[in-house]
Amino acid sequence: MTIHITPKTKRQDLVNAARKLKQGKKLDAKKFCGTVKWKEDGLAAQKRMRNEWN
Secondary structure, three states, X not given: XXXXXXXXXXXXXXXXXXXXXXXXXXXXXXXXXXOOOOOOOHHHHHHHHHHOOO
């Protein structure tokens, strides 16, 4: 949905239009917690990646 806002648009009209907008689903980040398996230590990976710049 697109809301056209002009300088003459009243505040109450904006509030009503915002209420009509559909709320999106929230991301459940907890379901991804611990799912990535690394083959090396995190600190070693950081040092290796940062060393690539030099």
